[in-house]
Amino acid sequence: MYSLLCLSMEKNKHLVIHVKIFLFSVTIQNVQKQSQQLWRYQRFLLVLEYSAKPPLPPPFNPIYYLFSGIRYLIKRINSSWRRRRDGMLDNTSINNHFLCLDFIVACESLSMEPLDRNENNSQDEFKSKND
Secondary structure (H helix, E strand, C coil), X not given: CHHHHHHHXXXXXXXHHHHHHHHHHHXXXXXXXXXXXXXXXXXXXXXXXXXXXCCCCHHHXXXXXXXXXXXXXXXXXXXXXXHHHHCCCCHHHXXXXXXXXXXXXXXXXXXXXXXCHXXXXXXXXXXXXXX
């Protein structure tokens, strides 16, 4: 009887050791997962902080802001000229393109083919003009 008790105690000891090892490994995995998430979040905050700062040191900040403003104005003027050149500032053409897009989206939601293939072509033209 004593030998059976010793065997069962030895078996239980091994089981408890294996359970402890398993629990430690699960705990280590959870800690590593949380530390990786924390590291990624802190890295995101660091990148976000430095992306908002100007690239030049403080005495030269006005030069950077002036250059950025001029670059923004040039981009706006170019996009305005491009839209005017392509005829996108005409309200009727814009409304026709949006009506065409609404029709195609409605047909796709009903799993239908559009009735007129010209509307698909105008959608492709609209996308190519915007790109």
